[in-house]
Amino acid sequence: MSNLAASDPGFGVYIHWPFCAQKCPYCDFNSHVRFGGWDEDRFLAAYLSELDTAAARIGVRQVRSIFFGGGTPSLMKPETVAAILDRIAHH
Numbered sequence: 001m002s003n004l005a006a007s008d009p010g011f012g013v014y015i016h017w018p019f020c021a022q023k024c025p026y027c028d029f030n031s032h033v034r035f036g037g038w039d040e041d042r043f044l045a046a047y048l049s050e051l052d053t054a055a056a057r058i059g060v061r062q063v064r065s066i067f068f069g070g071g072t073p074s075l076m077k078p079e080t081v082a083a084i085l086d087r088i089a090h091h
């Protein structure tokens with residue numbers, strides 16, 4: 001905390017999970033159905049890489065909120081969510 005500027009209002013992190021069990025006809029969101037499933041380990045690796053890249057670019061600032069959107073983020077494995085939260089906390 002001591003490295004944080006007192007004037008830093010912080011910022012929010014948005015995690016986009018792009019998959020749904022089915023596509024609702026009215027939906028304009030970036031959401032997709034994968035009948036063969038998805039490679040969640042690969043998505044997790046990409047999320048973590050992006051978090052590392054963003055953290056290096058942004059520097060030391062305080063995260064005030066984390067939002068999971070989609071898509072249907074409740075389809076994510078709890079372990080995937082935990083790994084993402086842990087990585088954000090790490091940074």
Ligand code: SF4
Binds near residue numbers: 028
């Ligand atoms: S994002 Fe929501 S509204 Fe859109 S297809 Fe998925 S469940 Fe339906």
